[in-house]
Amino acid sequence: MPEKTFNVAVAGATGAVGNQMITCLEERNFPLKSIKFLASSRSVGRKIRFRGDMIPVEELTGDAFQGVDIAIFSAGGGPSKTFAPQAARAGCVVVDNSSAWRMDPKVPLVVPEVNPHAVADYTQKGIIANPNCSTIQMVVALNPIQKRFGIKRLVISTYQAVSGTGKKAIDELFDQTRAMINFLEYKKTVYPHRIAFNCLPHIDAFQDNGYTKEEMKMVNETRKIFEDDAIGVTATTVRVPVFYSHSESVNIETRKPVTAAEVRELLGKTPGVRVVDDPENNVYPLATEAAGQDLTLVGRIRQDESIANGINMWIVADNIRKGAATNAVQIAELLAEDYL
Numbered sequence: 443m444p445e446k447t448f449n450v451a452v453a454g455a456t457g458a459v460g461n462q463m464i465t466c467l468e469e470r471n472f473p474l475k476s477i478k479f480l481a482s483s484r485s486v487g488r489k490i491r492f493r494g495d496m497i498p499v500e501e502l503t504g505d506a507f508q509g510v511d512i513a514i515f516s517a518g519g520g521p522s523k524t525f526a527p528q529a530a531r532a533g534c535v536v537v538d539n540s541s542a543w544r545m546d547p548k549v550p551l552v553v554p555e556v557n558p559h560a561v562a563d564y565t566q567k568g569i570i571a572n573p574n575c576s577t578i579q580m581v582v583a584l585n586p587i588q589k590r591f592g593i594k595r596l597v598i599s600t601y602q603a604v605s606g607t608g609k610k611a612i613d614e615l616f617d618q619t620r621a622m623i624n625f626l627e628y629k630k631t632v633y634p635h636r637i638a639f640n641c642l643p644h645i646d647a648f649q650d651n652g653y654t655k656e657e658m659k660m661v662n663e664t665r666k667i668f669e670d671d672a673i674g675v676t677a678t679t680v681r682v683p684v685f686y687s688h689s690e691s692v693n694i695e696t697r698k699p700v701t702a703a704e705v706r707e708l709l710g711k712t713p714g715v716r717v718v719d720d721p722e723n724n725v726y727p728l729a730t731e732a733a734g735q736d737l738t739l740v741g742r743i744r745q746d747e748s749i750a751n752g753i754n755m756w757i758v759a760d761n762i763r764k765g766a767a768t769n770a771v772q773i774a775e776l777l778a779e780d781y782l
Contacts, residue, residue, distance in 0.1 A: 447475035448778055451510045451534070453502050453525065454517030455479035455490060458609050459539060462767035463514050468493060470771060473778060480506050481517075504528035511782060512774050515539055516766065530568025535782065537570050537773045539766055544571040544663060551666050553578050554772040555714040556585045560667075561776045570773055574656070575765025576600050576679065576688050577663040582738045582764075583715055583757045584694065586708045588668055592697030594751070595674035598660060601682045601689040602645060603729065606761050607632060615683055633681065642681040654679060687729035688761045696751040705753055706743050714764075719743050727758035735760060736768045 450472070454460040456479075464479070479490050480502040489496040500506060502521060507513055507529040515522050519542040526536045526543065543549040550560035551571045564570045573581075580598065587593060604611040611632045618638035621628040630636055634644070646655035653661075657677040665671050674695075682689075710717050718727045719741035727739035738759040746752025759765055 445473055446778065446782070447473045448511040448782065449476045449478075449509055450474055450774070451478045451480055451507060451513040451529075453480040453513055453515040453521070454539075455499060456481045456485045456488060457516055458605060458612075459516040459762055459766045461490075462762050463516060463770060464490060464492060466763070466767050466771040470775070472771065472774065478506070478510070504532075507532040507534045510534040512537065512777060514770050514774060516770070526569050527567070535564055535568055535570070535777055537572060537770045537777075539572040539770055541574065541659065542571075543567075543569050544573060544659070545666065546571070551663060552773050552776075553581055553585075553667060553769060554776055555712075556581050557667055557669070558776055561773065561781065564777070564781070570777075572766065572770045572773065573663045573667060574659045575606060575761040576602060576656070576690065577660050577667070578765050578769050579688065579738045579757055579759035579761075580660070580690055580692060581664060581667050582759075583709065583712075583740045583755065584664075584692070585668075586712045587694060587696065587700070587705060587753070588670075590698075590704075590708060591700045591751070593668070593670075593673050593694060594697050595695040596664065596676070597693040598675070598677040599691045600645075600660075600677065600679045601641075601684070601691075602656075602679060603684040603686050603688055603761055604637060604681065605686050606645075606688065606765075607681075611637070612685055615685065619683070637681065637683050639683060641683075643678060645679040645681055653677070684729050686733040686760060686762060687758055688765060689727070689729055690757045692755055692757055693746060694753045694755070695746075695749055696753065698751065700751055700753055702743050702745050702753060705755070709740050709743070714738055715740055717741065717743070727756055729758055732758045732760050734763070736764045738764060 519540040522542040548566040550563040726741040742756035
């Protein structure tokens with residue numbers, strides 16, 4: 443039988459994640475019949491190169507999804523709330539990268555290495571949610587531990603790159619760094635404080651419980667993906683002066699006895715994970731090494747000697763690729779292979 447091909451749209455195609463989604467579709471040779479790039483009216487007429495052709499950007503409207511099989515959204519929460527249901531009504535399945543639909547009980551929240559079965563629930567609303575970037579890389583590494591030993595509690599500290607905020611944040615870090623090393627005045631417009639040579643324990647808005655929205659995303663999304671509301675999760679998320687790749691310190695308390703050697707062996711066999719763990723030779727996951735690839739790097743795997751069943755690890759991944767674009771394209775691949 444001939445290979446099935448699909449009409450695909452990328453909404454938010456001119457943004458950093460949208461651009462990476464286009465790159466991933468090309469790199470992974472997604473089975474396309476046609477592709478269209480959608481963005482706000484400001485970007486209409488711009489052209490984006492894809493498989494040797496220059497394709498003009500069209501305006502993101504409710505009518506843009508007629509005849510489209512799969513739409514991958516990275517247009518922000520507001521446009522996703524408006525246009526994703528319209529796309530679904532047009533018969534299109536939406537893979538949405540924003541936070542707009544993640545906690546909707548009728549919308550599956552999917553990391554293909556962890557809960558691919560959840561894709562089947564797309565039929566409820568025609569929408570599948572892509573988790574938060576920091577959640578994705580963590581659950582890829584934790585999934586085999588959850589399956590083998592059970593997870594009782596997680597204590598998470600993240601060190602997140604400015605690219606998670608977007609291109610303006612990347613530019614602000616670059617401009618502030620250049621200004622400071624040349625003893626010039628710097629401007630701050632994206633973040634409330636200088637990001638260059640600094641760490642900000644503040645990602646997204648503060649909530650009534652004292653946590654930020656980003657921290658609560660990690661709490662709620664982890665439980666939803668693992669389908670286990672009994673897991674205790676607490677998080678502190680920090681923005682650091684790094685351009686690409688999020689790093690995470692994760693302390694895991696398991697339900698069954700566990701050793702660092704068992705975890706290291708288990709992760710060595712886990713798809714999507716690469717163990718980088720030879721501290722005696724200064725080998726451990728680095729943001730600079732994770733950037734530009736789709737693997738989740740895990741190292742500093744060691745026993746937590748303060749509790750009975752505890753493990754510490756350091757998890758690093760490219761937040762624009764596996765943390766956003768690649769995960770969305772992998773979801774689209776599951777749809778194409780098994781459901782459409």
